[in-house]
Amino acid sequence: MMRGAALGVTGRAIAMRCRAALRLAAPLAGAFALTLPAAAATPPEPVAHAMQALQDDELSAVRGADGIAFNLNNFSLTSSLTNPLTLTYVSPNGSALTLSGLDLSRTDDADQFADPYQLSLRPTAGGQEMIAIDFPLNAAGNQRWSLTADFANCGSFAAGSCAAGASFFGGTLQVLDLTMKGGGLYVAPSQVPGTEGIAFGLGTQLDIGSLSVYSRGRAADGTIDHGDVLALTGIHLVDASTGGVYMLADLDKHPGLINAATDATGSYLHLQVGWPTTSDPVPAATLRIDNITFTTAGVNGAAATTTNLGSASIASMQINYLDIKFRTGQ
Numbered sequence: 001m002m003r004g005a006a007l008g009v010t011g012r013a014i015a016m017r018c019r020a021a022l023r024l025a026a027p028l029a030g031a032f033a034l035t036l037p038a039a040a041a042t043p044p045e046p047v048a049h050a051m052q053a054l055q056d057d058e059l060s061a062v063r064g065a066d067g068i069a070f071n072l073n074n075f076s077l078t079s080s081l082t083n084p085l086t087l088t089y090v091s092p093n094g095s096a097l098t099l100s101g102l103d104l105s106r107t108d109d110a111d112q113f114a115d116p117y118q119l120s121l122r123p124t125a126g127g128q129e130m131i132a133i134d135f136p137l138n139a140a141g142n143q144r145w146s147l148t149a150d151f152a153n154c155g156s157f158a159a160g161s162c163a164a165g166a167s168f169f170g171g172t173l174q175v176l177d178l179t180m181k182g183g184g185l186y187v188a189p190s191q192v193p194g195t196e197g198i199a200f201g202l203g204t205q206l207d208i209g210s211l212s213v214y215s216r217g218r219a220a221d222g223t224i225d226h227g228d229v230l231a232l233t234g235i236h237l238v239d240a241s242t243g244g245v246y247m248l249a250d251l252d253k254h255p256g257l258i259n260a261a262t263d264a265t266g267s268y269l270h271l272q273v274g275w276p277t278t279s280d281p282v283p284a285a286t287l288r289i290d291n292i293t294f295t296t297a298g299v300n301g302a303a304a305t306t307t308n309l310g311s312a313s314i315a316s317m318q319i320n321y322l323d324i325k326f327r328t329g330q
Helices: 002-007 009-033 054-062
Strands: 068-070 086-090 096-106 117-123 129-134 145-154 167-189 198-214 229-240 246-249 256-262 266-273 286-297 305-317 322-326
Touching: 229 246
Parallel strands: none
Antiparallel strands: 068 117, 086 096, 096 145, 117 129, 129 167, 145 167, 167 198, 198 229, 198 246, 198 256, 229 286, 256 266, 266 322, 286 305
């Protein structure tokens, strides 16, 4: 509206108004300064957002953290054909078991962060702090593990090698489509008085597509010889009562223990699942195998022979106490 009125006046009137505006500029500026709010006249200091160090007592009182979520997307461990990954266990009597050519991989969910592992610190029933690694729920079974390894036994192992003629090659072990659904690994200081070590809880629901042993092993290029094979397909391990996660060891009721110890024979690595610490019954598991087959290669061009043993199952099995000692060769 003001702009439209100005367009209608003469040039002389515009000049007069401009001169009047120049004369009033200083007084008007002073008037406006008097009517400004105090906050606008003096801008506030910016708020500091720098990280502040916590005192020891403040840090020790921090609780309730959600932990860390992580995943193993595109995990793959592949042995070199010329220098394969090898693990060897030497027993006290000089014999040895060797796993070589280890290959391990995993398939993934379409959304790699939809169902991760969860790492957190939580209290046990006894009030101790434990490190908890909760496994993915994996309800659809999209996260599947596969393992391939050659295994052999040596009757006389010394100085890092097997004596001539003392080695027995067992073949190639292959596990396909192994899925773990829920459960987890839980670790805390030993709860046994006077015993040092790491207490643990471990459990999951386990499904395996197939577990096969190929007695002829692999060719130089890594290809498996399918001539002779023992195959177990459709392996399922669940809790006998719930049909879900089976707890092999439980920190609060049925803890496991791993530590190093020494006795009159020498030092050893000790793996144990102790007796129940409460009146609750030890969890029972149900094991089912859908099919067991033996396949033998034919002779002189004959067709292979397959013997089908059908399915097998164990309705209920429990581990009340387990004690294993791993010793090095002596």
